[in-house]
Amino acid sequence: PISTVPISTAPAALLPNIRVPAPTPRRYLLCEPRHFEVQYSINPWMREDTPVDTARAGRQWEALVSAYREHGHTVETVAPVPGLPDMVFAANSALVVGGRVFGSYFQAPQRRPESAEYETWFKAAGYDVYRPESLCEGEGDLVPAGRHILAGTGFRTTREAHAEVQEFFGVPTIGLQLVDPYFYHLDTALFVLDEGETTTEETAATQGTPATGGANAATGRANIAYYPDAFSPGSRAVLRRLFPDAVIASRDDAMAFGLNSVSDGRHVFIAPGAVGLIDQLTHRGYVPVPVDLSEFHKAGGGIKCCTQEIR
Ligand code: ARG
Secondary structure (H helix, E strand, O other), rough: OOOOEEEEOHHHOOOOOOOOOOOOOOOEEEOOOHOEEEEOOOOOOOOOOOOOHHHHHHHHHHHHHHHHHOOOOOEEEOOOOOOHHHOOOOOOOEEOOOOOOOEEEEOOHHOOOOOHHHHHHHOOHHHHEOOOOEOOOHHEEEEHHHHEEEEOOOOOOOHHHHHHEEEEEEEOOOEEEEOOOHHHHHHOEEEEEOOOOHHHHHHHOOOOOOOOOOOOOOOOOEEEEEEEEEEOOOHHHHHHHHHHEEEEEEEHHHHHOOOOEEEOEEEEEEEEOOHHHHHHHHHOOOOOEEOOOOOOOOOOOOOOOEEEEEE
């Protein structure tokens, strides 16, 4: 059953029949930025040896953890490892759906050792970990959205990995071509606002429990926000077809890491600089919760990059 709340804070004329679902409690895995630095450059945001204010990064990260907990979510942490400065970007370590863990195989040699560290955490937590044969950077490029898994390629995760993901989860996996180096991971250009309904068979396939809410009550399907110019023309057409009601973000909002957001179905943990997007989400009935991770932007990451969701 989906509980919905009517929107009462905006003029009714602006909100024809829009209702947003109740938030659902989530389980997140994060990595404290004790060893976070920008030592090497593997995306256009990174400049070698950019000074990072570690204390400030720590405070920003604590604020994110607090925001999740205050909204009823569970936060767990993996121990940071010296010499793995990007390990703070927990999202890249795996995709977890229905308790099944599809691990990572990083493109950059500097990040490859992170996979084993996360694998150790998952195993200790009682999960088996599948090791992909093809380059694959977890939730950085793999985004479950209702009946599909959206899968980015172009910079990191390969098309071969998309096939492996589909075979592993048995969920239709939609390849999306990324074309702008500033948006090198799918999760920098797109995020899921609410997850919609999955079918019984699909739920069984991923060994999950039946969806309890999280559906877009107006349409019954998942909804997303994205920046169209980050995608090839064909991929843009696919997104329009699958998500006709999507929230379309501007380049400014995308460059402010506004699409590297985390939503629990109602609250959207979002970079405060994405002012246009914050405004649009509010008008759609979502509740933006701004969290500033500007120190992490120096490495090309934001809120979502720091957050692995254990589904
Ligand atoms: N410096 C990291 C890299 O380039 C940032 C990763 C950001 N993570 C993400 N999910 N987009 O690999």
